[in-house]
Amino acid sequence: MTRSAAPGLLIACAILIVGLLVAFTVGRYPIGLADLMSVVAGKLTGREADVPAAVQNVIWQVRGPRILSAALVGGALAVAGTAFQGLFRNPLVSPDILGASSGAALGAVLGIFFSLGVFAIQALAFAGGLIAVAAVYMIGTAVRARDPILVLVLTGVVVGALLGAGVGLVKYLADPYNQLPAMTFWLLGSLSSVAVPDLIPLFGPVAIGTAVLLALRWRMNVMSLPEEEARALGVPTGPLRIAIVAAATLVTSASVATAGVIGWVGLVVPHLARTLVGPDFARLIPAAALLGGGFLLVIDTLARTMAPIEIPLGILTAVVGTPFFIWLLTSVSKTWS
Amino acid sequence: MLFDRRALLSGAAATLLAPRVARAAAVSDDAGRTIQIPAKVERVFTAGPPAAILLYTFAPELLIGWPNPRRPEECELMAADACSKPQVGRITGRGNTANLEVVLQLKPDLILDVGYISDTYISLANRVQEQTGIPYALLDGKFDAMVSTYRKLGALTGRPDQAEGFARYAEQTMTTIKQRIAKIPESERPRVYYGRGPRGLETGLGGSINMETIEFLGAHNVAAERKGGIVNVSVEQVLAWNPDVIITIDGGFAASVRNDPLWAPIKAVQSGRVHLSPHLPFGWVDFPPSVNRLIGLWWLAKVLYPEQFPEDLKPLTRDFYTQFYHKTLTDAQIESVLSGRG
Numbered sequence: 001m002t003r004s005a006a007p008g009l010l011i012a013c014a015i016l017i018v019g020l021l022v023a024f025t026v027g028r029y030p031i032g033l034a035d036l037m038s039v040v041a042g043k044l045t046g047r048e049a050d051v052p053a054a055v056q057n058v059i060w061q062v063r064g065p066r067i068l069s070a071a072l073v074g075g076a077l078a079v080a081g082t083a084f085q086g087l088f089r090n091p092l093v094s095p096d097i098l099g100a101s102s103g104a105a106l107g108a109v110l111g112i113f114f115s116l117g118v119f120a121i122q123a124l125a126f127a128g129g130l131i132a133v134a135a136v137y138m139i140g141t142a143v144r145a146r147d148p149i150l151v152l153v154l155t156g157v158v159v160g161a162l163l164g165a166g167v168g169l170v171k172y173l174a175d176p177y178n179q180l181p182a183m184t185f186w187l188l189g190s191l192s193s194v195a196v197p198d199l200i201p202l203f204g205p206v207a208i209g210t211a212v213l214l215a216l217r218w219r220m221n222v223m224s225l226p227e228e229e230a231r232a233l234g235v236p237t238g239p240l241r242i243a244i245v246a247a248a249t250l251v252t253s254a255s256v257a258t259a260g261v262i263g264w265v266g267l268v269v270p271h272l273a274r275t276l277v278g279p280d281f282a283r284l285i286p287a288a289a290l291l292g293g294g295f296l297l298v299i300d301t302l303a304r305t306m307a308p309i310e311i312p313l314g315i316l317t318a319v320v321g322t323p324f325f326i327w328l329l330t331s332v333s334k335t336w337s
Numbered sequence: 338m339l340f341d342r343r344a345l346l347s348g349a350a351a352t353l354l355a356p357r358v359a360r361a362a363a364v365s366d367d368a369g370r371t372i373q374i375p376a377k378v379e380r381v382f383t384a385g386p387p388a389a390i391l392l393y394t395f396a397p398e399l400l401i402g403w404p405n406p407r408r409p410e411e412c413e414l415m416a417a418d419a420c421s422k423p424q425v426g427r428i429t430g431r432g433n434t435a436n437l438e439v440v441l442q443l444k445p446d447l448i449l450d451v452g453y454i455s456d457t458y459i460s461l462a463n464r465v466q467e468q469t470g471i472p473y474a475l476l477d478g479k480f481d482a483m484v485s486t487y488r489k490l491g492a493l494t495g496r497p498d499q500a501e502g503f504a505r506y507a508e509q510t511m512t513t514i515k516q517r518i519a520k521i522p523e524s525e526r527p528r529v530y531y532g533r534g535p536r537g538l539e540t541g542l543g544g545s546i547n548m549e550t551i552e553f554l555g556a557h558n559v560a561a562e563r564k565g566g567i568v569n570v571s572v573e574q575v576l577a578w579n580p581d582v583i584i585t586i587d588g589g590f591a592a593s594v595r596n597d598p599l600w601a602p603i604k605a606v607q608s609g610r611v612h613l614s615p616h617l618p619f620g621w622v623d624f625p626p627s628v629n630r631l632i633g634l635w636w637l638a639k640v641l642y643p644e645q646f647p648e649d650l651k652p653l654t655r656d657f658y659t660q661f662y663h664k665t666l667t668d669a670q671i672e673s674v675l676s677g678r679g
Binding site: 029 | 386533535538539542560562563566567571572574577586589598599602623625626
């Protein structure tokens with residue numbers, strides 16, 4: 001822990017900035033670098049840029065919100081994954097360990113099943129994620145056991161499986177011509193339809209949850225100690241655990257509600273961050289936020305540029321994430337401590 | 338004595354059964370499978386929505402039940418006794434909700450499946466036929482094949498004359514429209530985007546069953562550079578395509594797209610050529626892809642080429658609903674259907 005974290009954080013920052021620049025300049029709608037500069041300059045100086053309205057529209061209404069939400073969702077999922085991995089003292093934990101994604105998925109497919117509007121679908125997904133984790137937490141704490149963390153994980157797995165069955169049932173009952181493809185697309189994750197009005201319900205919960213986790217980052221180091229040792233150090237583990245679970249659930253549910261189910265980010269990025277800045281949560285949390293944002297930005301840029309059709313994010317993150325994770329496990333597993 | 342009586346009984350049974358067996362016909366379906374059809378086909382189990390709609394138009398009394406429940410607003414536009422038939426599930430496609438024992442209990446004379454013909458569906462048909470002993474016919478669900486599908490259905494149910502009426506209607510409609518389309522120069526054929534889903538960002542690639550009528554009408558599907566089914570695209574891609582016409586089946590999307598700043602620069606939105614297809618009791622463009630698309634062809638032709646198709650849709654709609662849906666609509670009902678409400 002003696003080495004400086006500055007280079008690692010700088011690298012993470014650089015990845016995010018380069019990712020943002022590349023993402024803004026490429027896309028299915030052709031926009032030249034000169035057009036982009038003149039639009040941005042126009043916005044900054046308040047003068048009307050000399051470009052077609054459609055170009056302005058693409059930059060501010062389509063590509064901009066999408067890029068911003070990719071960075072937000074990626075950062076949020078990575079931070080939640082880092083927090084959960086620390087809380088559960090387990091490197092294989094991802095943000096959906098307590099059923100947030102399954103709950104959100106069930107909420108969303110129900111919304112599609114009842115032919116609700118887009119915002120109602122997203123609201124149901126968000127609520128589904130929160131309700132699922134609240135239920136898991138209540139069941140987990142009601143069980144009196146020596147190892148409350150283990151009970152919580154097991155409850156999360158069981159409730160997640162039940163919610164998964166619920167998703168399966170709704171898909172089974174859905175009509176196969178219209179609703180089923182919509183559900184499939186949603187469950188595979190996509191940012192293709194993100195627009196400016198989606199940013200507020202995403203940004204609010206993500207900002208609050210991330211702020212809480214950032215504020216708790218020094219205390220999280222203590223949470224990765226065994227329960228007795230943490231208490232001996234005078235840290236109130238119970239309330240702290242609730243705060244971490246609540247904050248991580250908030251950001252995960254908001255992300256899933258906006259972008260659908262995107263796996264791997266919350267699992268892989270924390271490890272990547274750890275190799276960059278070490279295991280200290282004080283640096284790990286900000287590094288994970290930056291790297292997660294950059295990572296999903298790159299993935300989403302690929303998803304929207306490789307073909308005229310959208311490639312589901314969940315598929316790309318798995319294709320990129322799996323070999324990467326195996327490489328991490330075989331070469332740098334020492335850094336987990 | 339006892340022996341004789343039994344012999345006599347079995348002999349009588351044989352003569353009773355004999356005409357039935359003798360009259361049973363071997364008919365080949367659209368997959369080239371030869372199936373034995375009983376002399377009298379009175380109960381038909383339909384494997385999915387396209388088959389159910391085809392059979393309902395042709396002979397509603399043969400329909401045992403619907404793959405999915407019919408909604409009240411649909412029943413208002415259909416023959417009441419046929420519409421109220423029970424939900425019996427479907428046995429093909431992506432979901433398989435009908436239990437084969439239930440199918441057997443319903444005692445169908447024939448199982449009818451209409452749709453895409455592939456090895457998957459052929460093997461499914463063979464398996465179900467083997468398990469249940471009920472003849473299972475696969476008919477081609479392609480829009481182009483509708484005329485021959487009606488004729489084949491006539492052969493399968495022993496009602497060739499009745500089928501001929503439907504086949505001719507379909508043939509005449511398609512020929513009339515095709516002849517007029519042929520005269521339209523390439524440059525006047527619009528570039529069309531088909532938007533499904535609440536945000537209109539699901540579309541059909543080239544050759545997709547959902548795009549058949551649009552392609553039949555010689556319009557250019559902007560997403561046709563790739564072949565396939567329904568996919569997700571981004572608004573940015575739609576902006577790049579900049580279609581002349583947008584067709585949708587989603588009322589929510591149709592209502593929001595006209596005021597959505599994201600979609601505002603698109604040619605179709607600017608020129609007011611965003612069209613919500615009528616969809617009751619069955620979708621006119623797609624959804625489910627069956628005979629319902631035949632009346633949709635007129636609607637779509639008018640939308641794509643308003644000058645070449647000056648016909649009033651109201652009498653056409655009335656005729657089609659009377660002949661195919663067995664329901665004579667009031668003027669108010671026709672207007673409501675055409676508006677895409679409900």
